[in-house]
Amino acid sequence: EEWEQRHKEAFYDAKEALPYLDGMFVAYNSNIDAIRHLTEEDLSKLIGLFDEAEVQERVAVYPREIAEPMDFVARLLISMREGKAAEVPAYTADTHEWLKEHLGFDYARMGGQAGIISNLLARLELKKVVAYIPWLSEEQAEYFAATGNLLHPTVENGKVFLKPPGEAFKPGTGSKVNWIFEYSKDMKVTCAGSTFTVPRDNRLIISSRPKWLRLDMDKQIYEQLDTLLPVDGAMLSGYQMIKEEYEDGSTYKDYVENSVKVIEKLKSLNPELRIHVELTSIQNRVIRKAILTEIVAKHVHSMGLDTVEVANALNVLGYEELSYSVIKKGENGIMSLYQGAIQLMKDLNLERVHVHSLGFYICILAKGHPLTLKEHRDALLFSSVLAAAQALDGKIENLTEAEAGLEVPVSAKGLEDIENFQLYCTGRKLCSSDEFEYGYIYGPDHDAVLIPSKVVDKPKATVGIGDTISAGAFVAMLARM
Ligand code: 8BR
Numbered sequence: 157e158e159w160e161q162r163h164k165e166a167f168y169d170a171k172e173a174l175p176y177l178d179g180m181f182v183a184y185n186s187n188i189d190a191i192r193h194l195t196e197e198d199l200s201k202l203i204g205l206f207d208e209a210e211v212q213e214r215v216a217v218y219p220r221e222i223a224e225p226m227d228f229v230a231r232l233l234i235s236m237r238e239g240k241a242a243e244v245p246a247y248t249a250d251t252h253e254w255l256k257e258h259l260g261f262d263y264a265r266m267g268g269q270a271g272i273i274s275n276l277l278a279r280l281e282l283k284k285v286v287a288y289i290p291w292l293s294e295e296q297a298e299y300f301a302a303t304g305n306l307l308h309p310t311v312e313n314g315k316v317f318l319k320p321p322g323e324a325f326k327p328g329t330g331s332k333v334n335w336i337f338e339y340s341k342d343m344k345v346t347c348a349g350s351t352f353t354v355p356r357d358n359r360l361i362i363s364s365r366p367k368w369l370r371l372d373m374d375k376q377i378y379e380q381l382d383t384l385l386p387v388d389g390a391m392l393s394g395y396q397m398i399k400e401e402y403e404d405g406s407t408y409k410d411y412v413e414n415s416v417k418v419i420e421k422l423k424s425l426n427p428e429l430r431i432h433v434e435l436t437s438i439q440n441r442v443i444r445k446a447i448l449t450e451i452v453a454k455h456v457h458s459m460g461l462d463t464v465e466v467a468n469a470l471n472v473l474g475y476e477e478l479s480y481s482v483i484k485k486g487e488n489g490i491m492s493l494y495q496g497a498i499q500l501m502k503d504l505n506l507e508r509v510h511v512h513s514l515g516f517y518i519c520i521l522a523k524g525h526p527l528t529l530k531e532h533r534d535a536l537l538f539s540s541v542l543a544a545a546q547a548l549d550g551k552i553e554n555l556t557e558a559e560a561g562l563e564v565p566v567s568a569k570g571l572e573d574i575e576n577f578q579l580y581c582t583g584r585k586l587c588s589s590d591e592f593e594y595g596y597i598y599g600p601d602h603d604a605v606l607i608p609s610k611v612v613d614k615p616k617a618t619v620g621i622g623d624t625i626s627a628g629a630f631v632a633m634l635a636r637m
Pocket of ligand 1: 461462512513514515516543544547610611612613614615618620621622623
């Protein structure tokens, strides 16, 4: 009851405050998600295009990348047979063209964190959202919200202007299209005389990694970065795209350096500006560590991540035991998560670490952070309403529609997790129960806010909820500063 009321007040307070912000800068990654729900007929048609014995051989090879269409069919069969989600990279556009010709998609939508976050913030009616996507193509531009407040820098006669994405793309730029193949439980698939039944609903993703993809900023735009101002904050993501080495001889160090320069320039143009990095799974440990220790640790104020990424981050920073106990969850999951988030704040020298989990969010704050814990708590509560709205409808068109999230109840499981945490916390005298009732913890070397969140029972979609939570909370926090 109490938490429902708190959600409501926080939502309307944020709604009122958001229009007063100058704006947000958002970079770097966006792509197009092409979604196809597969039928049994699709499968027999696909398999029929190949020699079935050869397909079986390819299944045994277990291709790690999609170099040609048969790799796709093989990985699809493996994923369906086990009902297990998989994401496989494709480095060329050949299979993309083949899929368009032989299968097609049901619908397409904006993908990639920066794309999703820019659209969300634009629809939350911010005065201005400046997106920067190094590989903005004409096709990609169509997926940005046409709300008038979403702009992208473009260079004309050596001068930088902010324009709607549809007028800001560079002609000739290729598109990054990820294919998402969904399939259903109980489908029957026959290949080379043997038949299996799909054990559960799941999906195979082919993520496109074109060779020309570079996480950097156009030199002229960098030099005239003041054109983007005024903004109150920057949300940066997409670092998982960085590779260790490129064919042209450049390495990850070049792109890390490039991004650090952008951050430092933004901060020199507006010393009050807050920088948030949104993490997602970065498979490569060298890259994961470089992002954390070279970009986040020295230059960034705020970080948003889910529980898996907390474990991954702790792991490359040398906290293996803590990392395992975060992953294992169980009884002590939330305790380990809390300890882990504190460790990240300390090691990475952050002002704010926002962890979201199913049913509750934790935000760790460095001593000296500029707001009250109530203001931080209200920012999290606002994002919990947005997450619920997003899960409910699969989209948020505007702030009024987002109110639908208020009707979603606070997670009972989340409340229970938090109660268990309270016992641990007060037992060890880490917090007082009076303050904890409000979701506040005043620790010895940090402060923290813990809220139960709203969870939709039967979500329409779960893509982009993590990004919505982080962006909603960050922007609501900025609106209080
Ligand atoms: P990631 O994609 O970054 O893991 O974030 C997903 C987040 O979405 C989770 O942390 C959880 O808080 C939220 N979420 C999920 Br998953 N399902 C949800 C639901 N049905 N209702 C509300 N939030 C949800």
